[in-house]
Amino acid sequence: MVVEKIAVIALYTTIAMFVGILFMGVGRKIVARVHNRVGPPVYQGFIDIAKLLTKKTNISHGWIYDLALLFSMTGIMLTILFLPIGGVKLLSMEGDAFLVLYLLAIPALGFALGAGASGNPNAAIGVMRALVMMLSYELPFVITLIALMIYYDTSSIAQIVEMQHAKWAIMIPPFVLAAAVADMALQGMLMEAPFDIPTAPHEIASGPMAEFGGKHLGALMIYKAGTIVAYTTLFVDLFLGGGVVMHDGSVLAYLANFAVWFILIFLVFTLSLLINTSFPRFRIEQAFKFYWKYEALLAFISLIWVYLMVIS
């Protein structure tokens, strides 16, 4: 039983990483189409990572720098395991919504640790910006999450997914507002414009990544691929019913749910890319103001609205 469970977990993390790396290539292709270009092949992400991992030299900046990447990678994998993918529960339990919130902070912290160890002033600025960004987008995101938890009366993401069988959360009026807020928070989590502040190449030479190269950068890209899957899946689980369309537990249902999940995270990711291609980037204090002023206000309105719906 345990062996089986481990095998399934290994399978799912592999699939998640695979999908993430594929999405990196697809994303570049989509962006290229907006730019009027042909763009790289969709499997470009795999080639890039293969190249980086087969680089001959490897410059390290001490053991914190090396371990920090593992730290991030573990964080993001754990996050994926606590999120139902296509309705399949891996490590779900009661109260995992809070756990996921904590887990989401780990990769960013690991990233910050590694970048800080590299000793580049650009990286230091980038890390500071990344931490401020995290602080900014978490407030509106947590409020929307609380709204969901109040409405569905549970603190388990898997249960939230299950309760959306009849009707996706986004079909309920207050959650349209909440989904919009969460989507902008997602934009910040994925570090896409207008919130690609921590890695702005023109300002701080790609920030935390400034000193990463070779195998370290390859590992970083895998981690980045993981974040794409984790964050989009979180959004799909919370607002789009986790992509579950059939509930009879058959193999067909399993495959169908998986396919729908894939399509949904792809759509969410595409939306974020399209926003990315049509906005310049904010300054960090503007981003902070945006999240804590407008976004938090909207999130609060949806929270009160949900509360009124629940008590009436």
Place this chain on the structure above:
Amino acid sequence: MKEYELFIGPQHPGVTGNMMYHLWVDGDIVTKAECNVGYLHRGFEKLMESRGWMQNVPLVCRICVPEPDVNEMAYAMAVEQLMDWEVPDRASYIRVIVLELARIAAYLMSIGSYAGSLGIYTLPQWTLGDRDYILDIFEQLTGARVYHIYIWPGGVRWDMPEGLPDLIEKTLSYIEKRLKLYDDVFFRNRVFFDRAAGIGKIPKNRAIEWGVTGPNLRACGYGYDVRKLEPYAAYGDMDFEVVKYPELGDFEVISDGCDAYTRIVVRRLEIDQSISMVRQALKKMPEGEHILKHPNWLKWKAPAGYAFSRVESSKGEYGYFVVSDGSSKPVRIHVRGPSYTHGINVAETILKGANIADVSQILFSLDVCPPDIER
């Protein structure tokens, strides 16, 4: 965080070419900036002293890479002043067409790279792709994409080929169509307003004293343009209004001028102006000779004297100071690049107190081009 030092460049995407800014930063605020140039110093002025009057023509265009024709024009004008030549009318009109097309190309590039510095990579991709169609015109007219060596002392190298006016018209209407798209994506973008308004202000009362010229000066509200002040080529016959700060056409006036936003919008409006000027020049162009007869290039001697010529480029005012002692080689050619003041003294002063997030934005909005600082 306590005060630390930051080097922007020479290998850095946030600087407008091969140059370096040494910043002292306190938290996010720049407390002191120092410009370090010389990475592109090829000693042009020295090389020109050992070459003949005609041999210098291919050298001068290398001084400004994004818009080489202004250099050819300024050098040709200075030599014409020394030789006391009157350029044929047709050549003057062709010169206007070439200069204005080069200006459009340079503005497209500078707007694109400015947008890139703000993080919207869609716009540079579009503008640089569209700029290539103008380079196609140049290729048909002059045979080269970047360095044309087309404007010679005494006229232009050869006459305009047949059918080129149609191609120019086609390209211009295409670019006009595309400009609308740029406006929607970038020039009416809320985030752009938030980022650019009030950033990198040049104090209005000191702008002239600091030697600010070109679109940067016009963004401060002074309607000074060399094309109007000292009309060269056929600019005297052209009908145009100088774009300056409060009159920004369709675009919103969201700040009190002198800032990055106004500088970029002025550049955007001058593309429209250049398009209309190319059309006028095509319409008014007379028939006739395209170049005066040159003396033998190897024995060409220019009369002794001091000549100064100035032209308006997309970056500001270009000046050529040419000294001749009556021999076949110049004694001294000194080039006044617009970036010389913008990139060093103005940038060093206005970067003080800026946020590091805005440093590259300010540099791109000043349109600093290092080759003309260092030469």
Place this chain on the structure above:
Amino acid sequence: MKALELIGKGEEMHGRAYIKSDKEEASSIIKKLKENGFDHFVMLSCVDWIDNNEFELVYHLWSYEHKEHVMVSIILPRDNPSMSSMHELFPQIETYEREIHEMYGVDFEGNNRLTPFMLEGWHDMPPMRKDFDSKKFAEDVFDSIPEIKEEEDEGI
């Protein structure tokens, strides 16, 4: 021309006013021109007249008001040339003075930023002087650098 009237001397040259001045008088002339509308400092250039053994500094000013260009010229001896700095009048003169200090070896008193500007680790004579032979220098320095000797085997 307005500038010639204002200063009371000089000549017209290819449509530009050309005023000959000297070291002491120059700064008062430029100050006077600045106060009377010549408020755009175009550039400061230096000409090496090696046959007369002198440098000529040329201050270019432009007036947006009168639409007129004026050159103020100063002759300096070629040995130990020095001039007083005018960066209080126009801040960007500082940069021009730095360049001329580096390229011609002219000293500007009062300018405390005469640090290396474009060249780095330059030990030879200032390169823009006429007696500096750029071609010979290039041959001496860059052609003397040997090629990389490669061994025959292609094991690498």
Place this chain on the structure above:
Amino acid sequence: MGLFDGDIMKYEDWNKISRIASRKSLWMVHFCTGCGAIELPPVMTSRYDMERFGMGPMATPRQADVLLITGYLTVKTLKRVVNVYEQMQSPKYVISFGSCPINGGMYWDSYNTVKRLDRYLPVDVYVGGCMPRPEGVMNAFLELMKLIDEGKARGWEKYQKYYEQYKRNQKMAFNFEREKDEGA
């Protein structure tokens, strides 16, 4: 180290995978060393689009594989270029643009430009012309990909092997006067 010694996979095969991957994903340093940089934007943007072949600009040398010497190099820039080159992680490649790095080009008698780049850095591919056209630039990239595929782009190995000679030449260019005094 079983994977590399031939227990699982032959060293040659491993190298081949590495070459196939790096051929299709060449990242270049964002460093405009000279006027040739003006023809790079058209190559990277929508008209010619080098991203089709997996190429893209990178902000820092650590992340990049290809160093483009876009045109003439002044002595002052050469110092930075050597720094950037040494920061890059091998395998790394150098492409030189235009005629100036080949033999000095039109700056053959300038006192401040380096005349022959191959005496200071190992160059894999040269593009001739002033300016090289975007087609020429693209051709150079494709040529480099071919060389990598055949295992012939070994400039970085050459740099390691003849490191003393390269360093000596660089030093001679940087401190010419001092060197001359010591020699005399």
